[in-house]
Amino acid sequence: MLSHVRDRKRLKHQRNSRVTIEGPVWFMATTVTKTPVRIGAFTYFVGGTIDFCEAIGRYCSIAAGVRIGDPGHPTDWLATSPFQYDADRFGWHPSAAEAEPVRAHGFWKKRPVIGHDVWIGADAIILQGASVGHGAIVAAGAVVTKDVPPYAIVGGVPAKVLRYRFDDDLIAELLDVEWWRFSPNQLAGVPFDDPRAAVAEVRRRVAAGLTPYVGEVKEYTAPPKEEPQPASRSRRGWLRRA
Numbered sequence: 001m002l003s004h005v006r007d008r009k010r011l012k013h014q015r016n017s018r019v020t021i022e023g024p025v026w027f028m029a030t031t032v033t034k035t036p037v038r039i040g041a042f043t044y045f046v047g048g049t050i051d052f053c054e055a056i057g058r059y060c061s062i063a064a065g066v067r068i069g070d071p072g073h074p075t076d077w078l079a080t081s082p083f084q085y086d087a088d089r090f091g092w093h094p095s096a097a098e099a100e101p102v103r104a105h106g107f108w109k110k111r112p113v114i115g116h117d118v119w120i121g122a123d124a125i126i127l128q129g130a131s132v133g134h135g136a137i138v139a140a141g142a143v144v145t146k147d148v149p150p151y152a153i154v155g156g157v158p159a160k161v162l163r164y165r166f167d168d169d170l171i172a173e174l175l176d177v178e179w180w181r182f183s184p185n186q187l188a189g190v191p192f193d194d195p196r197a198a199v200a201e202v203r204r205r206v207a208a209g210l211t212p213y214v215g216e217v218k219e220y221t222a223p224p225k226e227e228p229q230p231a232s233r234s235r236r237g238w239l240r241r242a
Contacts, residue, residue: 004218013222022058022215029064040116041215042184052128057116058180063140065123068114072128074107115150116180135165135174150175166195173199181212 004023017033022041029047040058052069073080085104090096109129121140132148139155191197
């Protein structure tokens with residue numbers, strides 16, 4: 001049986017996590033999701049936390065320790081603490097059970113969208129309100145606070161454009177041909193190490209009738225909790241001395 005997601009057990013769910021995946025996708029290390037997100041085919045994760053995120057495209061490479069969509073806090077309210085708008089934050093304690101939170105507003109930003117063919121380096125952070133364009137690279141440890149243009153390489157805190165992977169003409173060609181529409185099998189024989197020649201070859205194949213890959217889409221949520229099993233007794237009873 002073919003696997004739709006490799007190492008499904010490493011995909012962890014918190015809060016109202018619901019992950020819609022176009023296979024295949026590989027979770028190479030523990031990856032935590034907290035809210036609904038869509039993930040495209042041929043993307044892999046070496047760990048990280050996805051909080052608020054609209055979508056992650058195809059052929060993305062997500063390194064260890066990456067955080068996407070961490071929520072913000074109010075900076076012009078009485079306090080920065082979520083107790084002001086989140087009754088559940090401390091409502092479990094009698095001292096906060098009768099609090100009267102107000103509706104959160106003014107500081108929530110759009111959910112990030114990660115494009116296709118994006119490489120996010122280890123421990124990078126993509127904040128709410130920032131999206132990453134197709135083909136971009138986010139350097140390890142960068143903190144992205146605003147949109148990253150397609151095929152830009154960004155780094156630093158806050159992240160800034162260091163350079164672009166290709167010249168404007170080639171970037172336009174890549175965005176137009178949208179090579180990520182196709183599977184690795186369909187791209188076999190394309191000269192990957194020569195982007196201009198690769199674009200030309202993909203165009204030739206499309207003109208000859210090549211149609212986009214359509215992967216199977218499945219939704220994943222937290223598995224049902226198992227009922228606790230009675231503790232087993234040792235042959236000599238409960239830690240009874242011999």
